[in-house]
Amino acid sequence: MSKQSHAEVREAADGLRDKDDISLIDVLSLAEASIHSMKSFIDSLDSKIYSEFREIAEYIQNTKSEIGHLQANDLQSKHIPEAGEELSAVVTSTEEATTKIMECAEAILEADPSDHEAYQQTVNDKMMIIFEACSFQDITGQRISKVVETLEHIESRVSRFAAAIGAEDSDQPASEKEEKRKKRKKDLILNGPAQEGAGVSQDDIDALLNG
Amino acid sequence: MAVDLSIPVLVVDDYKTMIRIIRNLLKQLGFSDVDDAADGTEALGKMKQKRYGLVISDWNMEPMTGYELLKEVRTDDGLARTPFIMVTAESKTENVIAAKKAGVNNYIVKPFNAATLKSKIDAVFGE
Secondary structure, eight states: OOHHHHHHHHHHHHHHHHOSSOOHHHHHHHHHHHHHHTHHHHHTSOHHHHHHHHHHHHHHHHHHHHHHHHTHHHIIIIIHHHHHHHHHHHHHHHHHHHHHHHHHHHHHHHSOTTSHHHHHHHHHHHHHHHHHHTTHHHHHHHHHHHHHHHHHHHHHHHHHHHHHHTOOOOSSOSSHHHHHHHHHHHHTTOOOBOOTTTSOOHHHHHHHHHO | OOOOTTSOEEEEOSOHHHHHHHHHHHHHHTOOOEEEESSHHHHHHHHHHSOOSEEEEOSSOSSSOHHHHHHHHHHOTTTTTSOEEEEESBOOHHHHHHHHHHTOSEEEESSOOHHHHHHHHHHHTTO
16 A cells, blocks of 8 residues: 555545544445555455456445435435425315314304394305315325325335345334334234225124124 | 213314214203313313313324223223213224223214214113
């Protein structure tokens, strides 16, 4: 290793020591600098070893490029929060619409039918409000489409990255919180709503209970 | 045996909208004394203060689920005989079997209609 390249590596390593938050990019950069600095040494080795080192260098370069394409900061700071906001808005608007519709239904049920004219007016007024409230479906549909688009965007980036680095799924939970959540779901049989046709029907349930 | 419409009913669900829907359906069926709770813990507290003739509970709630509430109720000598109907979106066979084993009286899968609620209440009271 030449004195100049030795100094480059030392400078890169010193730079890392001074940083509080070392990213994967930083480590890969140091590894790349180390490999470049060893070029003179590598040149003296036989071609097979040289080829292997070159493959490692290419792999590191490719991984760096794929990490760049992943745009993790963009996903974390923009796309995921925006999708969360869209879903919150869907929950709010569906709840508001449901409340309006129920208020109308309650008002109709409580109206006095003996006064035919007043009763008809109440029914007509409340029906108009119900029609208006149902317009939430169009807006929530558009919001959910945006969320689906975001999920597809994330899926394509993550898939490309996983394929590039040959990632394999780990059996271990991502965090302690995740592990607790999974255990609670398993212990308390929290499956959530089933997809259309996947759960048992009310008739099947009745048969299970009476069987 | 006719259903006694004056019995106190406790509706347990963490969604206010669902509580409102079930309250309205019960009102239409003629029940007049209906209370509600947002999860199993709150429901258990209310059940120890007032004797309910029927509990209608969701399954998936925090911190105490409807499944845990059912098991607590069935192991409490003072509450064990309270009729308990599970109204839930949990529609896997394992949920139904677990609820049956824990002593549920009936099980309604969401979404449901007024006729289903009425028929299950009638069945619980032997009509």
